Amino acid sequence: MPHAPRSGAQALAGVFCIDDHLPDDAREWQRVARSVARDVLAPTIEDDFEAQRFRAEHIPALGEAGLLGMHLHGYGCAGASAVAYGAACLEVEAVDSGWRTFVSVQGSLAMTAIATFGSEEQKQRWLPGLAAGRAVGCFALTEPAGGSDPAAMTTFARRDGADWVLRGRKRWIGLASVADVAVVWAQTDDGVRGFLVPTDSPGFTARVIPGKRAMRTSIQCDVEFDDVRLPDDARLPEARGLRGPFTCLNEARFGIAWGAMGAARTCLEVAVDRARTRHVFGAPIGARQLIQAQLADMLLEYEKGALLALHLGLSKDAGTLAPAQLSVAKLNNVREAIRIAGAARGILAGDGITDEFPVMRHLANLEAVRTYEGTDEIHALILGRELTGVAAFE
Ligand code: TGC
Secondary structure: OOOOOOOOOOOOOOOOOHHHHOOHHHHHHHHHHHHHHHHHHHHHHHHHHHHOOOOHHHHHHHHHOOOOOOOOEEOOEEOOOHHHHHHHHHHHHHHOHHHHHHHHHHHHHHHHHHHHHOOHHHHHHHHHHHHHOOOOEEEEOOEOOEOOOHHHOOOEEEEEOOEEEEEEEEEEEEOOOOOOEEEEEEEEOOEEEEEEEEOOOOOEEEEEOOOOOOOOOOOEEEEEEEEEEEEHHHEOOOOOOOHHHHHHHHHHHHHHHHHHHHHHHHHHHHHHHHHHHOEEOOEEHHHOHHHHHHHHHHHHHHHHHHHHHHHHHHHHHHOOOOHHHHHHHHHHHHHHHHHHHHHHHHHOHHHHHOOOOOHHHHHHHHHHHHHOOOOHHHHHHHHHHHHHOOOOOO
């Protein structure tokens, strides 16, 4: 019988009661996302993680709820605020980072690329199906030689008459083996360009990367383009240079900054519950100063991270959000979520490593989140450049 992760029935309110500060529309989206996450995703999540199973059958439920590309306007997308989108990411990741990753790859990466850089025809063709969950998109930027430096990509699209011929390899591409369309970034004689590649194109191959110890409810793939022939109208006409993919990464980093706090909240809830109910040396462990001090530190970082995410969202809705602010939030919130999950694991003692509790799963997932969409080191260096004016990436 499948078992759901144990965590508090009610989301932890904390001291700042962050939910109370969400605008009304965001609170409604939060309610919708929480209910899909808890009713659809959570019941089988531990078993799916154990079996390394991605349940594509859940995708329509996310689409029907309006959660896919929900921050985009038109073409079947909900046109929700940035704060609402962030709150939804938090609720999904409170259940599992693998499913928040699905929401991000589909909405923040693939759909944002099409909505921002696509032609009217491309938007009409792909966005309504992606928003409804009838189609799946992926985003192929990272290459096997290393994801931190997209400028060094070797995947190349050459002109051949009126067509393009795409050749190269990508790695860690979420959903590629189940996707209908891949947004592929490639070098051309005219700099980096984006292409929409139907995944049934001859020469397109996606292989699931086996053996992951994190993100086991989602799929990441090696992808190969073996002279994939594309018409010119497969090119995203408005995308020129690395600004194209980096604009999409901004969206994904925004969702991560919120989502990581969802994983952190669940771990904190579990630790508080345990502190109240576990008796050692004749009293609940939560009556011990050492445990209370740890819980207080976890609460501090959870609430600071959630308030930072809320600030990002309000700035994004006001049109003032800067990429460096996203680096602050991605670096801080994932790092602190890992610390919170680790502390929760300790409070649960031996039980913390079992699948009776969701903590070890969140801890493993967050290690993957720490790496993608810019590692800790890359975001530290982006901030170093911001402070000094000198790039030190090499
Ligand atoms: P740089 O010279 O800084 O910039 C090149 C052009 O891009 C513009 N730009 C941005 N535009 C929008 N948002 C941003 N955040 C931007 N950052 C840079 C910049 O203005 C410039 O535009 P233009 O018009 O002047 O040409 O580029 P660089 O090569 O020096 O960048 C260095 C660095 C380290 C910051 C960048 O390479 C970087 O962010 N690296 C990390 C990449 C990363 O996060 N990769 C992980 C992707 S995750 C993934 O692919 C998998 S998705 C999840 C899944 O599929 O499961």
